[in-house]
Amino acid sequence: MEATLNCVSEVTEVDRKKQAVRFAATHVAHTVGLGRKLMLCLASLVMFGAPAFGLTCATDGQTQPATAKTGIEDTWQGTLHAPQKDLRTVLKITKNDAGALKVMMYSIDQGAGGMTASSSSFADGVLKYGIEMIDGTYEGKISSDGKSITGTWKQGNSPMSLVFERATPETAWAIPEPPPRLPPMAADADPTFEVATVKPSKPDQPGKALMVRGNRFSTINTTLTDLICFAYDVQQKQIVGAPDWITTDKFDIAAQPDLPGTPSGKQLKSMVQKLLADRFQLKFHRDKKELSAYVLSTGKNGPKLKQDDGNPNGLPSLFFRQLGYLTVQNATMGDFTRLMQSAVLDRPVVDQTGLQGKWDFVLKWTPDESQFSGMGVKVPPPTDAADAPPPLFTAIQEQIGLKLDAGKAPVEVLALDHVEKPSEN
16 A cells, blocks of 8 residues: 655744644555565564564663753742732752852743852751842752752742742743943043933822932932932932922933943933933032941951952942841942931941942841931831841941941032923923
């Protein structure tokens, strides 16, 4: 019998594991002569002889099954069922040259790059790791067959079940490439905002932020006082002679520089200064006054900070995960003191640490009612929980090895000569 192929169905990429090829055949009969009979006899010998050899090979292969993986070093993946949406999570677990466990976590549905666990261990079948920068921890137990880890992810006070399965080349999820880093703006460039919109914030909009994404600058719920403090590195009490509305009226800003590249911190502040002069008609002169202030210095045992050499010209990242939980990355001591004086404390903070370079650290404390007035937030009464973080001044000493003391110091002030509510876009 001879089969003639009439058609082949289209193959798509919808399901690679279930691609199917279907065909229709037309059967054509042939006369079997002496030559064909001899060929059929030879074919039958091959057909009946081949299975014996094949069966022997299969039996030999079955006596030596592949050893199942039981170690923890591998790629694992699982879905975190978060309140807003499911988040696919991938772990890459390795060991460094010293034999210490290293855990990299990827939240691939959030487009986040890999985050290195700040602590990790695997003992008695239990995997534990923590990522301090996002206040996240995981603890799970590996199954007896070594194929899964069942446990709990906890971020803040929200525990969620998370089961990881050992990934294979066929089942592994693709980890998206991180977006290319925008090159820095030329160091000698003097940029300005080519396009900028300033509009009143929505009354019920929560939070407050100043952000740079790529080279786009934006703010949420920021007052003119916030913008002046950011642009000129001052605290609210260093702004004198101002009308009341600059601390109450809130604005959202979206602005695009006229030059390509990511601006440096100095270039960004320069552009905001120009924006304030143009849209708010801000004019002032500088003066000096002795004011109540805080002085930041190093503790007797030295700082407990991690130096960040990864992006010396990059912008700093300082953000609160919640009141009293501050994450700092790629920031100078000046960046830290400016944040503390503008958002947390009620007076200027003078940096006398002498620490140069950029740093990464996390600071956790229990705030009191005197703090966070710069963010317009009312601090709840302190908790009496046994595991509550210490007060701010104690946390600074114990956690980052610095010291914050109250006193008086001559401080530069900005005396406002003229200011107006923002012009139309």
